[in-house]
Amino acid sequence: MNGTNPAAGKAVRRYRLGVMGGTFDPIHHGHLVAASEVASRFDLDEVVFVPTGVPWQKKGRNVSPGEDRYLMTVIATASNPRFTVSRVDIDRPGDTYTVDTLKDLRAERGADTDFFFITGADALAKILTWRGADELFDLAHFVGVTRPGVELNSPAVAHLPKDKITLMEVPALAISSTAIRERVARGEPAWYLVPDGIVQYMAKVDLYRPGPENLSATRQHPASGEGH
Numbered sequence: 409m410n411g412t413n414p415a416a417g418k419a420v421r422r423y424r425l426g427v428m429g430g431t432f433d434p435i436h437h438g439h440l441v442a443a444s445e446v447a448s449r450f451d452l453d454e455v456v457f458v459p460t461g462v463p464w465q466k467k468g469r470n471v472s473p474g475e476d477r478y479l480m481t482v483i484a485t486a487s488n489p490r491f492t493v494s495r496v497d498i499d500r501p502g503d504t505y506t507v508d509t510l511k512d513l514r515a516e517r518g519a520d521t522d523f524f525f526i527t528g529a530d531a532l533a534k535i536l537t538w539r540g541a542d543e544l545f546d547l548a549h550f551v552g553v554t555r556p557g558v559e560l561n562s563p564a565v566a567h568l569p570k571d572k573i574t575l576m577e578v579p580a581l582a583i584s585s586t587a588i589r590e591r592v593a594r595g596e597p598a599w600y601l602v603p604d605g606i607v608q609y610m611a612k613v614d615l616y617r618p619g620p621e622n623l624s625a626t627r628q629h630p631a632s633g634e635g636h
């Protein structure tokens with residue numbers, strides 16, 4: 409949508425910001441392809457990747473420390489000039505709610521930005537279970553992308569406001585963070601499922617390998633100087 413700058417009398421193009429939220433434990437090529445495809449289709453100026461702080465719907469799982477997930481997201485997106493990473497969710501205490509993510513980003517970016525929240529088909533189908541779901545569609549347009557093994561136009565999606573969501577087919581990558589964690593734990597390769605730097609980071613800080621240090625929720629981040 410274009411606005412008008414009254415001082416100059418010229419049409420001003422509004423900034424188009426994609427928001428790719430995820431636990432990213434670890435980030436993989438499915439996430440990166442989804443963001444890249446939506447950026448191209450919606451002519452986005454930037455896609456900001458936002459690693460979750462506490463993914464409350466994944467409680468009961470052993471989620472890696474936020475700093476590791478944040479650093480992997482930075483490493484994976486570094487080569488794309490339109491991809492950035494935000495700490496808003498990992499720096500906010502408590503459970504992570506997208507309604508807070510979008511409000512924080514809106515406060516940071518100002519009123520001249522249009523928001524496009526990118527989600528896979530599985531996450532899209534659960535949106536009505538998210539906190540403050542009724543507010544979400546006032547804060548962003550939602551783009552739901554295909555994911556192998558998940559129905560995109562599920563019955564749950566029929567209840568979402570049609571003018572606030574777009575369903576979009578992206579190249580099918582049957583990759584999940586769960587599968588990568590399991591592969592690493594079994595000593596199998598993760599090469600080419602994730603960017604090379606992520607394979608190297610996972611090995612460097614011993615992420616996902618079976619062992620007592622990975623069973624503890626209080627595992628120290630290497631930056632603290634422990635664990636080496």
Ligand SMILES: Nc1ncnc2c1ncn2[C@@H]1O[C@H](COP(=O)(O)OP(=O)(O)OP(=O)(O)O)[C@@H](O)[C@H]1O
Nearest residue numbers: 430431432438527528529531555581583584585586
């Ligand atoms: N292969 C994929 N193709 C399309 N979208 C994906 C893919 N993997 C994840 N997504 C989407 O990316 C977002 C973040 O996903 P998330 O970080 O939870 O990854 P995940 O692979 O689903 O993780 P896990 O296996 O640990 O549940 C979600 O909206 C999810 O639907």
Ligand SMILES: O=C(O)c1ccc[n+]([C@@H]2O[C@H](COP(=O)([O-])O)[C@@H](O)[C@H]2O)c1
Nearest residue numbers: 429430431460463465505506507538539
């Ligand atoms: O707002 C909520 O209540 C909510 C509940 C579950 C997931 N989300 C968001 O959905 C995105 C994908 O989450 P996940 O758990 O599939 O990695 C991420 O940005 C989460 O913060 C948001």
